[in-house]
Amino acid sequence: MSTIRDVAKLAKVSVATVSRVINESGYVNVKTKQKVEEVIEELDYRPNDVARSLFKGKSKMIALFVPDIMNPFFPELARAVEDITNKHGYTFILCNTDNDNKKEMAYMNALLQKSIDGMILVSNTMTASQIKDTKVPIISLDRKTRSDLISVTVNNREGARQAVGYMKELGCKRIAHIAGPDSASSARSRMEGYLNEVQEEKWFSNSFIRAGNYSIDEAYKVTKTLLKDNPNIDGIFVANDLMAVGVLKAAASLKIKVPDELSVISFDGIKLGETTSPALTTMAQPIYHIGKRAAEILLEKIEKPGTVIQSEEHQVQLIIRESTREKRLKE
Amino acid sequence: MSTIRDVAKLAKVSVATVSRVINESGYVNVKTKQKVEEVIEELDYRPNDVARSLFKGKSKMIALFVPDIMNPFFPELARAVEDITNKHGYTFILCNTDNDNKKEMAYMNALLQKSIDGMILVSNTMTASQIKDTKVPIISLDRKTRSDLISVTVNNREGARQAVGYMKELGCKRIAHIAGPDSASSARSRMEGYLNEVQEEKWFSNSFIRAGNYSIDEAYKVTKTLLKDNPNIDGIFVANDLMAVGVLKAAASLKIKVPDELSVISFDGIKLGETTSPALTTMAQPIYHIGKRAAEILLEKIEKPGTVIQSEEHQVQLIIRESTREKRLKE
DNA sequence: TAGTGTTATGTAACCCGTTACATAAACGCG
DNA sequence: CGCGTTTATGTAACGGGTTACATAACACTA
Numbered sequence: 001m002s003t004i005r006d007v008a009k010l011a012k013v014s015v016a017t018v019s020r021v022i023n024e025s026g027y028v029n030v031k032t033k034q035k036v037e038e039v040i041e042e043l044d045y046r047p048n049d050v051a052r053s054l055f056k057g058k059s060k061m062i063a064l065f066v067p068d069i070m071n072p073f074f075p076e077l078a079r080a081v082e083d084i085t086n087k088h089g090y091t092f093i094l095c096n097t098d099n100d101n102k103k104e105m106a107y108m109n110a111l112l113q114k115s116i117d118g119m120i121l122v123s124n125t126m127t128a129s130q131i132k133d134t135k136v137p138i139i140s141l142d143r144k145t146r147s148d149l150i151s152v153t154v155n156n157r158e159g160a161r162q163a164v165g166y167m168k169e170l171g172c173k174r175i176a177h178i179a180g181p182d183s184a185s186s187a188r189s190r191m192e193g194y195l196n197e198v199q200e201e202k203w204f205s206n207s208f209i210r211a212g213n214y215s216i217d218e219a220y221k222v223t224k225t226l227l228k229d230n231p232n233i234d235g236i237f238v239a240n241d242l243m244a245v246g247v248l249k250a251a252a253s254l255k256i257k258v259p260d261e262l263s264v265i266s267f268d269g270i271k272l273g274e275t276t277s278p279a280l281t282t283m284a285q286p287i288y289h290i291g292k293r294a295a296e297i298l299l300e301k302i303e304k305p306g307t308v309i310q311s312e313e314h315q316v317q318l319i320i321r322e323s324t325r326e327k328r329l330k331e
Numbered sequence: 332m333s334t335i336r337d338v339a340k341l342a343k344v345s346v347a348t349v350s351r352v353i354n355e356s357g358y359v360n361v362k363t364k365q366k367v368e369e370v371i372e373e374l375d376y377r378p379n380d381v382a383r384s385l386f387k388g389k390s391k392m393i394a395l396f397v398p399d400i401m402n403p404f405f406p407e408l409a410r411a412v413e414d415i416t417n418k419h420g421y422t423f424i425l426c427n428t429d430n431d432n433k434k435e436m437a438y439m440n441a442l443l444q445k446s447i448d449g450m451i452l453v454s455n456t457m458t459a460s461q462i463k464d465t466k467v468p469i470i471s472l473d474r475k476t477r478s479d480l481i482s483v484t485v486n487n488r489e490g491a492r493q494a495v496g497y498m499k500e501l502g503c504k505r506i507a508h509i510a511g512p513d514s515a516s517s518a519r520s521r522m523e524g525y526l527n528e529v530q531e532e533k534w535f536s537n538s539f540i541r542a543g544n545y546s547i548d549e550a551y552k553v554t555k556t557l558l559k560d561n562p563n564i565d566g567i568f569v570a571n572d573l574m575a576v577g578v579l580k581a582a583a584s585l586k587i588k589v590p591d592e593l594s595v596i597s598f599d600g601i602k603l604g605e606t607t608s609p610a611l612t613t614m615a616q617p618i619y620h621i622g623k624r625a626a627e628i629l630l631e632k633i634e635k636p637g638t639v640i641q642s643e644e645h646q647v648q649l650i651i652r653e654s655t656r657e658k659r660l661k662e
Numbered sequence: 663t664a665g666t667g668t669t670a671t672g673t674a675a676c677c678c679g680t681t682a683c684a685t686a687a688a689c690g691c692g
Numbered sequence: 693c694g695c696g697t698t699t700a701t702g703t704a705a706c707g708g709g710t711t712a713c714a715t716a717a718c719a720c721t722a
Contacts, residue, residue: 277608
């Protein structure tokens with residue numbers, strides 16, 4: 001690999017001049033510039049980014065923290081962030097945290113030592129004190145952490161309320177909820193929205209709520225006991241699509257017909273929900289869009305440190321597919 | 332951020348001594364070491380990895396190139412590679428190439444400028460000449476590129492043969508094939524395996540083969556015309572699970588019952604195949620395992636440049652679910 | 663013509679670790 | 693006691709860029 005000094009020598013100029021040519025900064029005579037560019041071509045010279053980073057204290061790298069890229073919600077987010085940051089010349093680092101605060105902190109420290117320029121977190125566990133002395137821009141995505149990070153989220157509470165409201169419109173009389181992990185703000189908000197809609201109903205009972213952890217298997221288990229304990233349930237609002245797959249399986253194993261005997265509505269709008277049978281009715285998030293926005297905001301913070309930036313809350317949208325019963329005009 | 336010189340000054344030693352303490356190299360007196368460690372603690376000193384990288388010419392970063400992380404085959408691969416490399420102290424970079432050779436080369440050049448230590452490619456398009464002068468270790472994963480890269484793959488031809496063989500055992504008499512993109516070596520091998528099994532059959536016709544591109548939508552389209560043109564087809568071997576979802580949809584839209592009227596078998600063994608209805612019978616790859624092996628081999632090449640390393644071909648395994656008909660002892 | 667501004671280029675310090683090499687004290691042994 | 697070895701520590705070059713500052717030629721203006 002040739003260096004800037006090799007180029008300078010061959011072009012019979014100083015390294016400063018070569019640097020000016022590369023960066024199109026300062027004054028360089030047209031003929032000199034041409035000569036330097038010829039030599040760069042000849043030597044196939046590429047500036048060493050590490051040396052640049054060292055001097056500038058910036059690396060042109062950003063990181064995305066997700067619990068687990070194997071959870072189908074995250075690839076779309078990751079893709080969005082990678083698309084945007086790549087377009088701006090940044091390198092994209094992916095970190096799987098398993099919701100483990102130790103892992104998160106280990107990644108964070110390692111990345112700071114590499115002069116990372118910014119991070120986007122999908123995290124529950126990060127606390128304010130853990131990031132308060134970090135001067136690197138950080139954005140929270142999908143969830144709100146216990147800190148004052150700028151966040152890009154969706155309107156979980158209202159979305160949940162609408163989902164449950166829709167089931168009520170359909171004529172469901174006993175609507176249960178498979179909740180997400182209490183540690184996730186998104187899960188708590190969705191539960192709130194559910195409670196908003198059902199708490200005042202005479203039929204409502206706390207035993208209609210079961211805790212899941214956003215995974216298929218756990219949802220399968222808790223739904224089975226839920227439905228055994230409460231055979232009269234005719235609707236379930238599931239905190240995410242992935243768990244809804246478990247719910248569908250549980251219903252099938254109990255020979256409960258969806259949607260005829262049981263309506264299922266969930267949240268997220270991942271592709272997977274189109275392929276189940278019945279296909280999932282769901283409150284869809286603009287997943288790619290929020291990932292994109294988080295990346296855009298992060299880059300804004302990195303490149304124009306002054307500008308004031310606000311958190312964003314995006315809208316969700318009901319997608320009616322097959323897991324909810326048809327609306328009956330008359331009962 | 333404090334530097335090694337700050338530490339040296341406060342501990343009243345030279346930077347070389349501090350460096351020795353950090354790296355546990357060379358001779359350092361026990362008391363000196365203690366003193367230095369105290370100062371490091373006090374200043375919360377963390378060595379700057381960029382400076383290290385510059386001197387060493389290594390970055391402790393590796394990259395994985397995939398066509399698109401949103402394709403459900405790749406997250407598991409990515410997770411495996413990230414798990415292994417992270418455990419060894421490497422930072423994991425993800426690149427979505429969209430099978431675009433231009434994008435691949437752009438990523439590659441950018442990463443080389445960052446002193447990347449190694450790369451794992453899931454690529455069709457990379458040619459030998461494009462990587463021949465790269466001194467950085469590169470492994471090909473899932474596919475074989477047109478080059479002499481070491482690769483970690485599965486036995487696609489034989490797996491396909493077995494899949495088709497299994498359908499014949501089930502009594503299928505006319506087996507079609509939805510193929511993957513001809514540019515992918517995996518797709519070509521699977522087609523070969525299919526041909527091996529069916530070419531000699533009297534019923535075989537070239538019109539039984541339709542080209543897909545490993546995506547749901549395209550598979551849906553071509554399957555529809557396939558089944559309309561050839562109503563007597565009673566089995567389809569689909570080159571990957573994702574396309575099988577499209578096949579299932581096409582069959583459903585034509586009111587063809589799977590598996591009663593049509594058996595469907597595919598390839599990959601992604602989680603998605605468990606959630607469709609009917610669940611997919613498939614030739615499962617050890618996805619996480621091959622990702623893990625690719626990462627392990629890469630690290631071996633990075634850390635012990637001398638050792639000779641061989642390509643690996645792993646075995647696939649038939650997983651019988653619901654999309655293939657029951658075996659009948661007698662017809 | 664002195665003074666100011668613009669253009670052009672070079673020198674060397676700087677970013678922050680690592681390590682080759684130099685120096686020197688302490689130790690072991692014949 | 694003298695010499696080789698082990699232990700301990702420091703100095704300074706190095707990796708490969710960037711940029712503040714110095715210098716100088718030249719144009720233009722008062």
